[in-house]
Amino acid sequence: MNQFDICVTAIGRAASLTRNMAGELVGLRESNLPMRTYRSTILSYGVFFFVLPQNSRRMDASDSQASGSRAPGLALAGTFITLLLLSVFVCSSFAQDWVRTGTSLGVQKVRLAVPDFKPSSADPQNAALLKTFNDTFWNDLDNSGVVELVSKSFYPLQVPGQPADVTFGLWNAPPPDAAMLAFGNLGAAAGKMTVQGWLFDVKNTASPQVLGKQYTDVVTDDAARLIAHRFADEIILRLGGGIPGIAESKIFFVSDRSGHKEIWAMDYDGSNQHQITHQGSISLSPRVSPDGSRLAFSSLTKTGWEIMLYSLDLNRLVSFPHLGGTNLSPSWSPDGTRLALASSRGGDSEIYICDASGANLHRMTANKGPDVSPTWNRKTGAQIAFVSGRTGLPQIYTMEADGTNQTRMTDQGYAVSPNWSPNGQFLTFAWVRKYGPGEPGSSDIYLMDIASKQWVQLTHDGGHNDFPTWSPDGRHIAFQSGRSGKEEIWEMLADGTKLHQLTFTGRNSQANWSWK
Amino acid sequence: MKHRNLKWFALVVAMGAVLMLGACKKKTAPPPPPPPPASPSPTASISVSPNTIEKGQSASLTWQTSNATDVSIDGIGAVQASGSQSVSPADSTTYHLTAKGAGGSQEATARLTVTQPPAPVAATPSPTDEDLFGQTVKDIYFDYDKSDIRADQQAAVQADSAFLNQHANINFTIEGHCDERGSTEYNLALGDQRASSVKNALTAAGVSAARIKTISYGKEKPFCLESNEACWQQNRRGHFVYQK
Numbered sequence: 001m002n003q004f005d006i007c008v009t010a011i012g013r014a015a016s017l018t019r020n021m022a023g024e025l026v027g028l029r030e031s032n033l034p035m036r037t038y039r040s041t042i043l044s045y046g047v048f049f050f051v052l053p054q055n056s057r058r059m060d061a062s063d064s065q066a067s068g069s070r071a072p073g074l075a076l077a078g079t080f081i082t083l084l085l086l087s088v089f090v091c092s093s094f095a096q097d098w099v100r101t102g103t104s105l106g107v108q109k110v111r112l113a114v115p116d117f118k119p120s121s122a123d124p125q126n127a128a129l130l131k132t133f134n135d136t137f138w139n140d141l142d143n144s145g146v147v148e149l150v151s152k153s154f155y156p157l158q159v160p161g162q163p164a165d166v167t168f169g170l171w172n173a174p175p176p177d178a179a180m181l182a183f184g185n186l187g188a189a190a191g192k193m194t195v196q197g198w199l200f201d202v203k204n205t206a207s208p209q210v211l212g213k214q215y216t217d218v219v220t221d222d223a224a225r226l227i228a229h230r231f232a233d234e235i236i237l238r239l240g241g242g243i244p245g246i247a248e249s250k251i252f253f254v255s256d257r258s259g260h261k262e263i264w265a266m267d268y269d270g271s272n273q274h275q276i277t278h279q280g281s282i283s284l285s286p287r288v289s290p291d292g293s294r295l296a297f298s299s300l301t302k303t304g305w306e307i308m309l310y311s312l313d314l315n316r317l318v319s320f321p322h323l324g325g326t327n328l329s330p331s332w333s334p335d336g337t338r339l340a341l342a343s344s345r346g347g348d349s350e351i352y353i354c355d356a357s358g359a360n361l362h363r364m365t366a367n368k369g370p371d372v373s374p375t376w377n378r379k380t381g382a383q384i385a386f387v388s389g390r391t392g393l394p395q396i397y398t399m400e401a402d403g404t405n406q407t408r409m410t411d412q413g414y415a416v417s418p419n420w421s422p423n424g425q426f427l428t429f430a431w432v433r434k435y436g437p438g439e440p441g442s443s444d445i446y447l448m449d450i451a452s453k454q455w456v457q458l459t460h461d462g463g464h465n466d467f468p469t470w471s472p473d474g475r476h477i478a479f480q481s482g483r484s485g486k487e488e489i490w491e492m493l494a495d496g497t498k499l500h501q502l503t504f505t506g507r508n509s510q511a512n513w514s515w516k
Numbered sequence: 517m518k519h520r521n522l523k524w525f526a527l528v529v530a531m532g533a534v535l536m537l538g539a540c541k542k543k544t545a546p547p548p549p550p551p552p553p554a555s556p557s558p559t560a561s562i563s564v565s566p567n568t569i570e571k572g573q574s575a576s577l578t579w580q581t582s583n584a585t586d587v588s589i590d591g592i593g594a595v596q597a598s599g600s601q602s603v604s605p606a607d608s609t610t611y612h613l614t615a616k617g618a619g620g621s622q623e624a625t626a627r628l629t630v631t632q633p634p635a636p637v638a639a640t641p642s643p644t645d646e647d648l649f650g651q652t653v654k655d656i657y658f659d660y661d662k663s664d665i666r667a668d669q670q671a672a673v674q675a676d677s678a679f680l681n682q683h684a685n686i687n688f689t690i691e692g693h694c695d696e697r698g699s700t701e702y703n704l705a706l707g708d709q710r711a712s713s714v715k716n717a718l719t720a721a722g723v724s725a726a727r728i729k730t731i732s733y734g735k736e737k738p739f740c741l742e743s744n745e746a747c748w749q750q751n752r753r754g755h756f757v758y759q760k
Contacts, residue, residue: 284704285700304731305704326731370702372702372704387701417701466699
């Protein structure tokens with residue numbers, strides 16, 4: 001066990017231009033609040049980094065329930081939750097059983113109390129803004145997977161809106177028994193909304209302030225949501241081992257709710273769903289560029305299936321050459337300079353790589369049988385995983401980015417839709433492991449350690465699941481599932497817990513999470 | 517006395533003469549009814565020839581009236597006292613002629629029946645290329661996750677290529693379709709291979725590749741929406757579409 005100390009330095013941040021929910025540029029002013037009565041610079045609370053010996057982490061594979069044993073805990077930080085999953089790969093021989101993997105055993109997450117922010121002015125808009133802010137803020141922290149939120153029923157009757165209001169004894173002892181307290185206030189006045197937020201280490205009464213932030217923005221619901229995302233990300237950054245939070249990330253997906261399959265986008269928590277493309281045909285396989293400026297997708301045109309490029313800055317299509325044949329499943333290299341894609345321009349569907357402009361097209365594979373769905377190693381950009389039907393049913397393969405060293409990763413069944421983890425270590429993909437007559441296998445989401453080819457099943461008994469996509473922090477996976485009766489986008493932690501539905505209207509599929 | 521008799525005789529004669537006169541005058545020109553000079557009742561007649569036409573053709577409408585000052589036909593309006601006009605209604609029509617004059621009014625009607633033209637099939641006895649294409653060319657069906665043409669589909673491929681070789685002017689598209697199982701992207705690639713596979717079989721049989729377009733729909737446009745093998749088999753196909 002390593003212990004890190006986190007230095008909390010009061011680095012002032014310049015006011016930053018940012019994009020609000022509606023896509024307009026707004027000036028959101030953000031500043032650090034002074035540590036008024038406290039003089040500390042070093043936070044004495046520790047973040048624990050767990051790398052457990054693999055053989056000591058055999059989870060009880062016979063546990064066939066969705067274990068309720070989410071022990072409280074100070075969480076894993078400094079690495080991905082998924083790193084811990086490595087420890088259960090030893091159980092892969094029991095994989096038909098439910099395996100509850102992840103962070104719940106032996107590791108404690110930070111207990112964080114989050115009382116509702118209080119109004120700081122008498123403006124009548126405060127109530128609605130506070131509702132949006134508090135709901136968003138709570139959900140962001142709850143979804144993060146790095147803290148355990150203390151139930152609100154344990155809170156004292158008087159909750160603080162200012163540092164001076166904090167009574168440490170009410171928070172750091174049972175019933176709340178919180179290690180951390182996030183609180184603050186929100187007020188609209190003269191067309192401006194100001195939010196002050198603090199994160200206190202309530203067990204360290206001498207110098208409790210970990211974080212103090214003030215945000216000023218226009219008085220809108222979207223701005224309240226954006227500030228909640230910002231402040232939640234600040235907290236997750238500090239309590240989650242220095243990995244930036246994802247509360248401002250976006251998920252792109254395919255929806256038929258307009259009558260045609262078009263590309264849509266939403267915030268990572270399912271809010272603010274809006275249509276991006278208006279092709280009026282069938283548009284599939286959205287992949288957003290690493291810098292978030294462009295969206296590559298595949299669309300049915302008069303000339304067949306073409307790769308299309310949409311500028312999210314200009315809000316219009318930008319040109320991409322017609323390649324000939326059927327062109328599918330574009331994928332960005334992590335530096336954003338190249339695209340991998342599947343094209344049948346040579347007769348058979350093969351993996352090609354080209355520049356982001358479509359120039360310099362090179363074929364990487366040459367096999368009978370379809371090769372589709374490339375995904376780059378997001379850490380190194382040096383390898384590509386893809387799907388190949390060269391031996392019959394589709395399987396996951398990896399290769400170097402120059403096409404050499406093609407290696408089959410899955411041993412059986414029907415394996416499709418690979419997505420490479422941000423840390424470069426894992427693949428997640430959809431797999432019907434037992435496939436064939438009399439084998440009513442369902443398509444589930446799996447995770448594979450690339451070096452060892454050991455895998456673990458993340459979804460169970462929930463209809464057809466496909467197209468997993470990693471969150472930028474590597475802690476979450478979004479995917480499509482038919483478990484609600486029709487295809488919708490769902491999200492879970494990368495250990496399979498905290499499953500929840502993000503879309504509810506129409507049929508939605510092929511989620512693609514932004515890179516940051 | 518004699519004078520008195522004569523007086524009576526003269527009175528009787530005079531009375532008789534008056535009576536006679538009155539009776540005769542009444543016969544020739546009756547004085548009491550005041551308005552007689554131009555008061556005959558109007559007459560009206562209308563006819564249409566022919567009285568049955570096909571839609572789009574025209575017919576001749578002829579009418580005659582007399583003793584009328586105000587002549588109109590419903591749907592046409594005021595017209596001359598007599599005349600004819602060519603009409604070409606879309607639907608069967610009854611022409612209603614009204615003639616009003618000092619002597620009253622008179623009405624007459626004529627019915628024109630409009631028949632719908634016979635179906636074009638009947639008009640063109642020989643079927644078009646498109647009809648022949650639709651009737652003759654059979655889709656090619658595939659096994660699950662396969663894009664090679666199986667043995668029981670070879671006969672269909674031969675029949676299709678024979679027809680297409682006879683009708684070298686027909687251009688067409690082969691659509692590759694898949695069943696609902698598996699991933700969207702992989703099925704699009706598989707559908708592409710199915711379409712190519714059918715195309716290759718046809719070109720091997722002598723059909724020019726320049727006449728053939730291929731497109732994959734993967735599992736995006738299924739023919740059958742149920743989740744069972746019979747339905748899935750319907751959806752695993754190379755589908756021929758006539759290209760106009």
